[in-house]
Each structure stands twice: as C-alpha cells, then as structure tokens.
Amino acid sequence: MNNEKIRNLKTHAANIRKGIIEGTYAAGSGHPGGSLSCADIMAYLYFEAMNVDVANPKMLERDRFVMSKGHCAPALYAALAEKGFFPMEDLKTLRHIDSYLQGHPNMDTVPGCDMSTGSLGQGISAAVGMAMAGKLDNMQYRVYAVLGDGELEEGQVWEAAMSAAHYKLDNLLTFVDYNGLQIDGNITEVMNPEPIADKFKAFGWNVLAVNAHNFEEIDNAVTQAKQTNNKPTVIIAHSIKGKDVSFMENEASWHGSAPNKEQKEKAIAELDALLKELGV
Amino acid sequence: MAEKIATRVAYGNALAEFGEDKNIVVLDADLSKSTKTDTFKKKYPERHFNMGIAEGNMMAVAAGMASCGKTVFASTFAMFAAGRAFEQIRNSICYPNLNVKIGATHAGITVGEDGASHQPIEDIALMRSIPNMVVISPSDAVSAFEAVKAAISHSGPVYIRLGRLDVPVIYNKESLDFKLGKGIQLTDGRDVTIIANGLMLPEAIKAQEILKEQGIEARLIDIHTIKPIDKDIIIKAAKETGAIVTAEEHNILGGLGSAVAEVVVQNSPVPIKMVGIEDKFGKSGKPAELMVRYGLTPENIVEKVMAVLAMKK
Numbered sequence: 317m318n319n320e321k322i323r324n325l326k327t328h329a330a331n332i333r334k335g336i337i338e339g340t341y342a343a344g345s346g347h348p349g350g351s352l353s354c355a356d357i358m359a360y361l362y363f364e365a366m367n368v369d370v371a372n373p374k375m376l377e378r379d380r381f382v383m384s385k386g387h388c389a390p391a392l393y394a395a396l397a398e399k400g401f402f403p404m405e406d407l408k409t410l411r412h413i414d415s416y417l418q419g420h421p422n423m424d425t426v427p428g429c430d431m432s433t434g435s436l437g438q439g440i441s442a443a444v445g446m447a448m449a450g451k452l453d454n455m456q457y458r459v460y461a462v463l464g465d466g467e468l469e470e471g472q473v474w475e476a477a478m479s480a481a482h483y484k485l486d487n488l489l490t491f492v493d494y495n496g497l498q499i500d501g502n503i504t505e506v507m508n509p510e511p512i513a514d515k516f517k518a519f520g521w522n523v524l525a526v527n528a529h530n531f532e533e534i535d536n537a538v539t540q541a542k543q544t545n546n547k548p549t550v551i552i553a554h555s556i557k558g559k560d561v562s563f564m565e566n567e568a569s570w571h572g573s574a575p576n577k578e579q580k581e582k583a584i585a586e587l588d589a590l591l592k593e594l595g596v
Numbered sequence: 597m598a599e600k601i602a603t604r605v606a607y608g609n610a611l612a613e614f615g616e617d618k619n620i621v622v623l624d625a626d627l628s629k630s631t632k633t634d635t636f637k638k639k640y641p642e643r644h645f646n647m648g649i650a651e652g653n654m655m656a657v658a659a660g661m662a663s664c665g666k667t668v669f670a671s672t673f674a675m676f677a678a679g680r681a682f683e684q685i686r687n688s689i690c691y692p693n694l695n696v697k698i699g700a701t702h703a704g705i706t707v708g709e710d711g712a713s714h715q716p717i718e719d720i721a722l723m724r725s726i727p728n729m730v731v732i733s734p735s736d737a738v739s740a741f742e743a744v745k746a747a748i749s750h751s752g753p754v755y756i757r758l759g760r761l762d763v764p765v766i767y768n769k770e771s772l773d774f775k776l777g778k779g780i781q782l783t784d785g786r787d788v789t790i791i792a793n794g795l796m797l798p799e800a801i802k803a804q805e806i807l808k809e810q811g812i813e814a815r816l817i818d819i820h821t822i823k824p825i826d827k828d829i830i831i832k833a834a835k836e837t838g839a840i841v842t843a844e845e846h847n848i849l850g851g852l853g854s855a856v857a858e859v860v861v862q863n864s865p866v867p868i869k870m871v872g873i874e875d876k877f878g879k880s881g882k883p884a885e886l887m888v889r890y891g892l893t894p895e896n897i898v899e900k901v902m903a904v905l906a907m908k909k
C-alpha cells in the first residue's frame with residue numbers, strides 16, 4: 317500500500333470515528349467502545365476491499381458485510397455514511413424514534429446494510445449463508461463479517477465456524493475485533509475464549525493475525541485471504557477498545573455508554589487533531 | 597410523586613437478601629450490572645457464576661446444577677432468556693421440572709433505544725406455553741421482591757419478567773399479601789374490570805382514576821402471576837362487572853390478555869378488549885415515546901373501556 321492510500325484510509329477512519337461519537341452523543345446511548353475499535357477495519361472494508369455501489373445498494377454482485385456484533389451499529393452506519401449511502405448528518409438521528417438508524421442494524425431500513433443483527437452469534441451464521449448462496453449461484457462476491465471477541469463465547473459462532481469449513485467457504489472472511497473486553501470486564505476473566513487462533517485452526521480455518529489499527533497489515537492479510545482456496549479465513553485483529561479517543565481507550569465502562577456534551581467535544585477535538593496531522 | 601425503582605433492582609436486592617441460603621446459586625451471561633445480579637455477587641461472589649455470552653449453555657448448566665439440589669437463578673435479558681434459550685428452558689429445565697428460576701430483565705418495548713432486536717414482546721407467550729413453568733410479571737419493586745421470595749419457596753421452574761425502567765412503587769411492603777397464583781384487587785367497581793400487570797399497572801391506575809371522574813367505576817386487578825392464573829378472581833370479575841379490559845407490555849397475541857380470555861370464554865363469557873402491542877415489532881426511541889406510539893397509555897385503556905362498555909349487554 318502506498319502512503320497516499322494509507323493517508324486516505326486513515327482519514328476515512330477518523331471521519332468514521334467522528335460519526336460514531338456524534339451518533340452516540342445525539343442518541344444519549346449506544347456502544348462507542350467496540351465501534352471505535354473496529355473503525356479502521358470498517359474504513360478498509362468500505363474504501364479498499366469491498367465492491368459496493370452507493371447508487372445501487374442492493375446490487376446482486378456486491379460484496380456483503382455483516383456486523384455480527386450488532387451493537388457496533390454506530391461504526392457500520394458511520395462507514396456507510398462516509399461511503400455515501402446516506403448523509404453523515406443523519407447519524408445524529410441514531411436511536412431516535414422514527415429514525416431509520418435503529419439501535420441495532422436493520423437491513424430493511426438502512427441503505428447498504430446487508431443483515432439485521434444485534435443478537436450476538438447470529439450474524440456470522442447469516443454470513444455463512446450468504447457465502448453458501450454465492451457458491452451455489454457461481455457469484456464472485458465475497459462476504460465479510462466482524463465478530464466481537466466476547467461474542468466468540470456464543471456456541472453458535474462455532475457452529476458457524478464448523479459449517480463454513482465444511483462447505484469450504486473461501487469466499488468468507490471474518491475479522492475478530494480482539495479488544496480484550498466485554499461488558500462485565502476482561503474476556504479472559506468473564507469466560508475465556510482462548511486460545512482463539514488454535515480454535516479456528518482446529519475448526520479448519522485459515523487463521524491470520526494483524527494489528528487492527530495498521531492498514532498495511534490488514535491489507536496484507538486480506539490479500540493473503542483472497543489467495544487461500546477451499547478454506548474460510550479469520551483475521552484476528554488486535555485492537556484497542558475506544559481507539560483514538562484518549563479517555564475511552566481500554567475502558568470497559570465505555571462499552572455501552574454515550575459521551576456527554578463535554579466528552580463529545582473533547583473526543584471530536586482529538587479526532588480533528590488527528591485529521592489535521594494527516595493534512596486534512 | 598411515588599418513589600420509582602426498577603423491578604430488576606428489586607430482583608438484585610432480593611437475591612442478596614435471600615442469598616444467605618447456601619443452596620442458592622446465581623448464573624449470569626455477561627450482563628450482571630444490567631440484570632443486577634452483581635448485587636448478589638458483591639455479597640456472595642463464590643456462588644455467582646458468569647457464564648459469558650452463552651445463554652443456551654447457561655440454561656442447561658442451570659438445569660444440571662438444579663438436578664444436584666441447588667436452587668438456581670439464571671439471569672440475562674428477557675430476549676436472550678426466553679428467546680435464544682427457549683428450547684434449553686423447555687427440554688432441560690421444564691420437562692424434568694427442575695428448580696431453576698429465570699430472572700429475565702429488560703422485557704418489553706421500554707428497553708427503548710436498543711430497538712426491536714432487544715425488545716421481547718413474546719416472552720410471556722413462549723414461557724406460559726411450556727408445561728411446569730410458572731410465569732410472573734411483577735408490577736413494582738415491592739412485588740418483584742416478593743416474587744423472588746415466592747419463587748424460592750416454590751419447587752420447580754419459574755420465569756420472572758423484569759423491566760429496565762424505574763417504575764412507581766405501588767405496594768406497601770408491610771401490607772402486601774403476595775401469593776403465587778393469586779391476583780390482587782386494587783379497587784372495587786361494578787361497571788368494568790381492568791386487569792393489568794408489569795408497568796401497565798400504574799397506567800391502569802391512572803385510567804381507573806380518569807374513569808372515576810367520568811362516573812365509571814372500574815375494578816382493578818393485578819394479575820402478577822400469569823401462570824398458574826387466578827381463575828376465581830377473573831371469573832368473579834366477569835360475573836360482577838360484565839366487561840373486561842386487559843393491559844400489558846407484550847404482544848396481544850399470547851400474553852396476559854390471551855390468558856384472561858382463555859379463562860373467561862370457558863367459564864363466564866363477557867366482552868373483552870385488550871391493550872398491548874398489536875403484533876408489531878418495536879423500534880428505537882425513548883421509552884415514554886414508545887409507550888405512546890404503541891398504544892400503552894391510560895388514554896388507550898380508557899378508550900378500550902368505552903369500547904367494551906358499548907358491547908356490554
């Protein structure tokens with residue numbers, strides 16, 4: 317990846333993060349922590365990896381994306397808005413009555429959203445189904461998903477993993493947003509899902525690991541995944557929950573609470589400073 | 597203004613209070629701060645088990661512990677208890693009639709901003725259709741506390757439906773006579789009966805007051821235990837008032853209204869109207885806005901009372 321490309325992706329990621337903050341602030345609730353930790357992945361997917369058309373969100377041959385950890389809807393919505401599926405300004409209606417931006421992703425109301433999620437563990441199964449349908453119809457599209465590391469505790473995730481390997485779904489790529497935290501605390505203390513890489517390997521997956529905030533590493537891993545035949549790929553993305561908002565970083569308490577006005581302004585100022593550094 | 601306390605808070609307090617019984621264990625699924633089982637955890641950490649985000653497993657684990665003599669409370673959001681783990685509850689808990697109490701919080705649409713995926717409106721229908729299951733939907737913090745006590749005394753599965761919101765305290769701790777399977781009559785009246793539970797009880801109280809101003813005397817009954825239901829109090833109300841309106845924060849298909857109708861049509865048929873969610877998914881919004889949008893206000897109850905009175909012979 318050249319520097320220009322990386323700079324562009326970093327810019328999109330910062331804008332997505334601003335959207336997450338604006339949205340959860342306006343909603344007065346929601347999940348900023350896990351949304352911020354996957355913001356770079358979302359920027360990479362929508363601005364580098366995925367074939368989507370904002371003018372034709374239901375295009376048959378589009379790549380699909382499933383936010384399996386549906387509580388991170390703010391990250392999905394901000395990415396879709398940054399891509400141009402709908403105005404950034406609409407993020408401020410998040411979770412309001414009659415807004416199409418529901419608290420958890422709703423594929424019937426949100427342009428560009430491919431699957432309704434919110435109940436952990438189910439999105440990855442839907443992604444398996446999309447990949448199976450693609451194979452059946454000889455379509456070239458790929459299916460991408462983001463799982464939470466706490467979400468891995470759902471048995472259904474491993475049922476999905478088994479079926480994806482069984483049907484040799486090399487058109488399926490999922491990230492695990494490995495931020496180490498869930499609601500009640502550290503994942504290893506609440507219900508240890510480790511060793512995550514070994515588990516996916518044992519289930520027959522191609523397993524890669526990256527720094528979730530390094531676009532070159534993400535790009536290399538995705539490229540490698542695309543060259544892997546007969547196996548689904550999981551990219552274990554080591555991330556920081558609350559990334560790029562100093563007071564939210566690695567704080568479990570920011571999992572499901574919105575910033576107040578002062579906190580929002582501080583967060584936006586920090587993100588604007590990042591954008592300035594990028595020369596935007 | 598009456599004091600306001602969420603029923604889930606009362607649930608946590610009750611677990612902590614009755615937790616000195618060493619036989620009681622509490623399971624949670626990564627939501628212990630929200631379900632309030634952390635109140636118990638602070639006092640008895642050795643008997644609180646976080647099972648992670650794995651509700652199906654948690655329910656069957658609860659069954660296993662109960663089979664070894666434990667009184668098990670298993671808690672998560674009502675969506676993932678009654679919804680996700682339905683079949684584990686049916687086959688591993690209810691079929692063997694094991695002593696598992698399900699503390700299901702964040703029930704109904706007043707979950708609010710999280711939206712439809714987190715707003716169970718079908719949990720009562722699901723739970724009451726399983727043989728052996730007892731289903732309680734307490735209306736305030738005082739009766740929720742008593743519901744936990746009653747659940748401990750009862751041997752077998754119990755589903756306790758709890759809310760996220762702070763709701764008015766209706767009952768007096770000293771005078772409340774809470775009995776599993778027995779309705780509570782709050783006001784007498786001869787014109788019509790309003791049967792409510794959960795957070796629709798305070799709405800029904802307001803409706804009863806509005807009706808009174810209009811010269812309509814409504815009998816008001818809290819059916820906190822939906823199963824086994826208090827047939828006597830319902831049949832008597834049907835006979836004496838000749839018309840019934842039910843009010844619940846649940847789909848009108850399969851909930852309190854249906855349970856009341858099942859009793860009435862088989863024993864002493866009178867017209868019934870139901871206030872509840874009219875077979876629609878919820879949505880994001882502030883709880884109070886959603887109550888209006890989904891027709892769960894005192895005015896909606898009054899409107900249904902007028903309609904049912906028009907049908908009354």
Ligand SMILES: Cc1ncc(C[n+]2csc(CCOP(=O)(O)OP(=O)(O)O)c2C)c(N)n1
Pocket residue numbers: 347349350351353385387434435436437463464465466467468493495497498499557571625626627649676680
């Ligand atoms: C089936 C189910 N159980 C419980 C929840 C409630 N819940 C929402 S987020 C969350 C924790 C998720 O942790 P993780 O997957 O690590 O997400 P992240 O850290 O990326 O935010 C829980 C338990 C849910 N949404 N779905």
Ligand SMILES: [Mg+2]
Pocket residue numbers: 350464465466493494495496497498
């Ligand atoms: Mg996490």
